[in-house]
Amino acid sequence: MAQSPNPGESLSSFRSRQTEKVFFVTRSPEWVPPGVDISVPSMARTYDFMLGGGHHFAVDRAVGEQIERAMPGLRDAARVNRAFLGRAVRFMTAQGIRQFLDIGSGIPTVANVHEVAQAQDPDCRVVYVDRDPVAVAHSELMLVGNDRAAIVQADMRDPEKIFDAPQVRALLDFEKPVGLLMLLMLHWVPDESGPLELVGRYGAALAPGSFLAITHVTGDHQGENLEEATEAIKESRSPDQVNLRTHAQVTELFTGFEIVEPGLVGCGEWRPAGPADISAAAAMNMLVYAGIGRKN
Template sequence: MAERPGWASGDMDLERPSVARIYDYFLGGAHNFAADRAVANRTLRAMPELRGVVLTNRALLRRMVRHLLGLGIRQFLDLGSGIPTAGNVHEIAHRVDPSSKVVYVDVDAVAVAHGRSILVDVPNATALRADVREAKTVLESAEVRSTLDFDQPIAVLMIALLHFVPDSDEPHRLVAEYLDPLVPGSYLGVSHSGYEDGEEGEGAARARRTYSEEVARMTHRNRAELAGLFGDLEIVDPGVVRMPYWHPESPDDVDEAAARFPGFAALGRKR
């Protein structure tokens, strides 16, 4: 039996790995257990570049939030938000406008407990523990309804989320359930693991199988499949692209490897 750290409440299962806590480990965080680190290290042995992929995904989140702020968005619903670490959505948003509103949603108890602890004295931001696949529950929660104004545009963030929603769980329907109640001018921001057909190497395939068997089923999607999840939304510039190509901060951030990066990003606007 693993030793329980002081910040882990008694209802947290230390033996069952979690997507949020594995992501935290990849980012160098401390809110993870031995079971999380064991799975993470097995995937790293299969795919050594995975830690860099995670860091690139985190950098994308920061760029996307800043871009949305530049478009006038001041409300964010961060689904599958994970364990808070440097560069949280509310930190980025509040530097531009302290009145910006943020709701973090995750099913992981550690992620939500830690989120609530750092948001105690932060206005206009809160954390909700819920299964993001239950859109109605999330959207009707007290946390969401008391924080976000549905008469104004909202940005829904699904960063590194939809590849954990298999086709059998109807990701198209899930996206629509979140966007349908929002006013025109709202946005959907997505990052998604994936390759074009035939690109996935043996190591990446082993890493995906490890995740699927031990943590959560993982579904890679190609560029066209990801575009399809946006439904009637207008996919804005630069379209569905490999993550490093999505509004890079500097041309130096895009190297030859970017063309083979194992994941895509896109931002869609509700008409």
């Protein structure tokens, strides 16, 4: 029997859900891309676990559960960040942005950038970037048949390689404004790797009128629980390690961009449209800073 969307479900969400079903019916653990060590946790897959996704392994779930034991309610913080993504894309499309570059896009779930943007205007073009082979493999499957969206496997610390990727050159015109998304990414870049300079290299490639969205974990409003959570990540053998930054340090990442109202705020406080955009736990709304800047 043919299936149809649930009551109130958008067509894009229905298609994403069906794609996910096909993925699991037709694929088994043997499909995991060559070179992926499933004994080492990935923060992209752990984030997928926190969002309630299904693209993770036992080691990722173990890390996620340990982090959440240290910080109860952390799944809410992940959800709040994901909700911000949708608001950020809708804000940018309302400002005329029709092309997006999502750095560190992760494992796709419902309401991805191309789904949100193309719901506003079907002509919107989106390029995702991630280094995780699992995220890339599933994104490629999800984007089959969509000639206005693509995925590039690359490390965010090599922007020149990203700009030169065939998918980027085919879909994005850097002579026109671009919406650049760097959500929950820059706190993985240690100070010695120059996060400010890295963002500057991306910003230099963008035309005036472009927008930059950043979310970044902070310790400004947290206590020992956050220290325990970050320690759990350190002990997990993950190559990704959190680098907490203050409000002033995250603000500095927007150098060259004018931060739009309401400024750099807790993720749940950036123009929430309803209860689904915030957490009932105040601390989880303030674990991650969120902001959007415009290049003049």
